[in-house]
Amino acid sequence: MTLDATLHTGMAEIPAPEWDGLACHESGRPHDPFTTHRFLSALDRSRSTGKGTGWQTRPLVLRDQGRLVAAMPLYVKSHSQGEYIFDHGWAEALERAGGSYYPKLQSAVPFTPATGRRFLGAPDYRTALMETAIDLTRGNGLSSLHVTFCTKEEALALTGLDGTLRRITQQYHWENPGYTSFDAFLAELSSRKRKMIRKERETARSHGLTIHALTGDDITPDHWAAMWAFYQDTGSRKWGRPYLTREFFDELHTTMRDDVLLVLAYDGTKPVAGALNFIGRQTLYGRYWGSVAEYPCLHFELCYYQAMDYAIAHGLRVEAGAQGEHKLARGYLPAEIHSLHWIENPSFRAAVARYLTEERRAVGEEIEVLTSYGPFRKVTTDD
Structure with a gap:
């Protein structure tokens, strides 16, 4: 499979029908409104992203003989604001050790803590997109690549690729x-x-x-x-x-x-x-x-x-945004949120990997405890 990769400088460079053919190929209402061309373009056109915001829009696309087959919303970040998968502690640790955490590469929907696909196109192209993004990170002297609020399926499929780490955090969702x-x-x-x-x-x-x-x-x-x-x-x-x-x-x-x-x-x-x-x-x-x-x-x-x-x-079900334990009493139960992280520095990557192992364990225990404190009636059965 021979693919041509292009890193664009804005959503306007990509025809909306081509992008949406991957982001919302289903008929009718899109599964995820945030990865549509119209949403990401609205951020660019309104200058919510772009120069001076810390979010440089750099969408990545793969083409096969000129046909767009895969895409990834991608941004060069000069800070960690507006992401909701918090890595400020990582930045401080690397900088204390004499490294530079920023700029970094981020696959995300800016200011939007909602789970959705980050690897647009057939699943067969996920590895190619991730490997290309890692090469871009490495080749441009960036500290790291972060794919936040991706689907669980994407996270499990790509964990371990060239040292890619998986992170689990949690939100509160209302299921119907x-x-x-x-x-x-x-x-x-x-x-x-x-x-x-x-x-x-x-x-x-x-x-x-x-x-x-x-x-x-x-x-x-x-x-x-x-x-x-x-x-x-x-x-x-x-x-x-x-x-x-x-x-x-x-x-x-x-x-x-x-x-x-x-x-x-x-x-x-x-x-x-x-x-x-x-x-x-x-x-x-x-x-x-x-x-x-x-x-x-x-x-x-x-x-x-x-x-x-x-x-x-x-x-429908409801995702009510980031954080907020007060949601628990109102029927919003804790749910796992997934992200992927690739870090250039091997020693720092190993330290983050150890941290993430402990964090996943702690988050799992927290979700179990919080769920037990949910507002729903306890179901009991007679022996």
Whole structure:
């Protein structure tokens, strides 16, 4: 198999039909909205990625006799912000030892802690993509290659390739076995947790706000202006400055309205809080939330319970983003998250490998313990 590899300098250099033929080849709604050409291009066009952001867009493609057969979203990183698989400690350790951790190469969807395919195309091309990315890392004097939020299948298939390491971390996901209503979900919980959730929803309703769940052409530019204000406030408090630009929200309106669920709370005619979700084929992905004032329990209502209502109505599961043990009591259980890491320095790679062995064990134990503390009723059987 003779393949030609090209490292592009932006998504605009790759025709959208060619890229999406690999990223979302299924008919209808894509499985993963984040690896579509329209999402990654929106980041570039809005200058959320690119010069001055620490995310230099360098998508990698493989062609067979001119035909695009495989691709990989790829970025040169000058920091570790906006990744959600945290390696700041690795950077500090290498730099203390006299090395340079940055720049590094990252296969990821910027600012998006959602599991999805990173090796686009038939599985037969995964090894070629990974070997090419490793060669690029080695040949350009980069410290390391990181493939974050890849699928478990991808992680297992490529672990060990040229010393590639596998990492397991965890998030909280809400699984939907086919609930017919929110009450059907509540019926699966312990009495105490069921009462807590009902009380939270009552508290959220007690503020006298009206809630609208919008998607597609029901979303207007005014809605995006409100959501930008909410996002900007939350981003400033959490990260110091928001990762996304105002123009990114305009791009979403132009190209991705059908991929978005926007949940807004109104005080009369004024939007006062909102949550932004993306819709996949099987999963609703919660991404951003914000509010102009403090409304007890409104965060739970907009981000979790409204998402679950929509997911139940459309047969979806929910991934509610990174971190947050408070999600556990609301039915979001811990789930493994997978990533791959290749490190140039052999001694440092060996040290990270030892760390990851212990981390995987600890994460496995933590998931087991946290799951046992979940809100669902314990099933007992009589002997």
